[in-house]
Amino acid sequence: MKIAVAGAGVAGSFLASRLSDAGYVVDLYDLPAQTACRASPCAWMATRDFPAVLEAEGLEPEKYVIEHFDAFFLQEQRLEADLMTIHKPALLADLRGEVGVRTGRPDLSEYGRVIDATGTARAYLPAITGDDFCRCVQFRVQGGDRAPSLPSVRYVHGGYAWSFPLGGGERHVGCLSHLADPAGLIGETGYLDGEAHCGCRSRLRVTSPYRAQPFVSGNVCGVGEAIGCTYPLVGDGIVPALLSARLLLDHFDDPAGYTQAVLDAFPGMQGERTLLERMKAGRRPSPAWIDEVDTSRLGVRVTPAGVARILFALIAR
Numbered sequence: 001m002k003i004a005v006a007g008a009g010v011a012g013s014f015l016a017s018r019l020s021d022a023g024y025v026v027d028l029y030d031l032p033a034q035t036a037c038r039a040s041p042c043a044w045m046a047t048r049d050f051p052a053v054l055e056a057e058g059l060e061p062e063k064y065v066i067e068h069f070d071a072f073f074l075q076e077q078r079l080e081a082d083l084m085t086i087h088k089p090a091l092l093a094d095l096r097g098e099v100g101v102r103t104g105r106p107d108l109s110e111y112g113r114v115i116d117a118t119g120t121a122r123a124y125l126p127a128i129t130g131d132d133f134c135r136c137v138q139f140r141v142q143g144g145d146r147a148p149s150l151p152s153v154r155y156v157h158g159g160y161a162w163s164f165p166l167g168g169g170e171r172h173v174g175c176l177s178h179l180a181d182p183a184g185l186i187g188e189t190g191y192l193d194g195e196a197h198c199g200c201r202s203r204l205r206v207t208s209p210y211r212a213q214p215f216v217s218g219n220v221c222g223v224g225e226a227i228g229c230t231y232p233l234v235g236d237g238i239v240p241a242l243l244s245a246r247l248l249l250d251h252f253d254d255p256a257g258y259t260q261a262v263l264d265a266f267p268g269m270q271g272e273r274t275l276l277e278r279m280k281a282g283r284r285p286s287p288a289w290i291d292e293v294d295t296s297r298l299g300v301r302v303t304p305a306g307v308a309r310i311l312f313a314l315i316a317r
Contacts, residue, residue: 004029004106005115006124009040010088011224011241012117013096014057018249020099027111029102040119041138041202042238044172045151045164047297048082049239057246064091066167072151082299083151085164085172086238112219115248119225120203128212128228133203134159136235137182138174140166144194147171156185163191170197176204176235178280206232208273209262216255223248227262232272234298240266268294 001024005016008030016028044066051061066085071078108114108124116124120133141147141163152163158179164172173191175182183201186192205212205225212228215221223229223244230237244262251258271293 001112003113004111007117008101010238011245013092014245015115016099017097027102028099029106032103041200042088043174044085044088046084046086046238047236048299049297053239053242067165069151073148074153079300085166114220116220116222116226117224120205122226124220125217125222132207134176134178134206135182136176136202136204139199140197141171141173141194143169146190146193154189161186161189204235208232208269209266210270215259215262221248231269232276
């Protein structure tokens with residue numbers, strides 16, 4: 001069977017390589033590069049599950065880790081965490097292996113199976129009723145007198161801004177908001193102190209897999225952000241993208257099994273989506289909501305009261 005993989009991000013690159021190794025004829029497609037790093041917009045931050053997920057696929061995670069962090073600053077308060085910045089372009093190159101990338105869109109009539117890994121575009125699966133996005137801006141910044149030595153996060157109206165060290169005095173700086181244009185908010189943080197090498201804008205799907213069905217339609221299967229596999233509040237999606245791709249391989253000829261496996265794999269996304277909807281409606285977090293939020297993937301240890309304050313600030317500031 002001939003397979004088209006549309007989207008050369010984390011999930012698409014991984015699947016193209018694995019399916020090619022399995023003996024399928026695979027063509028990997030992507031649109032012309034829109035960013036200086038030739039990777040889709042991303043904060044280059046990974047969560048504590050990143051090493052185990054890569055090791056399970058035979059890759060060496062330390063090859064891609066720029067720096068490990070056991071703490072970060074939230075509004076100048078130091079909190080324990082388990083986070084790392086990674087070199088995403090190097091990761092993509094190794095996930096892809098020997099598979100080349102064709103520029104453009106596939107002719108669907110030529111393929112027995114199409115994999116939609118097009119992220120927010122969701123170019124080949126049916127549109128999602130009530131689909132939801134937030135806007136992001138991101139920059140790579142060199143130097144700056146006020147550059148934090150640890151990852152740093154500040155609240156902005158409707159979201160948060162970040163400054164993540166990349167080594168050599170360079171940082172990945174960005175901002176997302178569920179309620180406003182982040183381009184008008186990031187200047188308030190001081191994170192752009194220094195010389196910006198490049199910048200990009202993007203959207204982040206915050207719908208969650210539970211609201212992003214179907215994952216399979218005819219001969220088209222979706223993975224990663226195309227099927228909502230990003231955490232709605234924080235926006236981390238690298239590990240979920242890889243996990244969804246693995247689930248598709250495990251259920252390649254079982255659409256119902258694949259759908260159920262994805263829903264079972266990310267229960268925390270459903271809780272975050274519900275919480276996001278409540279807060280966007282202006283409701284203040286209550287203690288009963290806290291059990292719906294799992295921060296263990298971030299390695300962050302915060303009291304329930306602290307979680308409530310953080311979540312409300314992200315939306316209501």
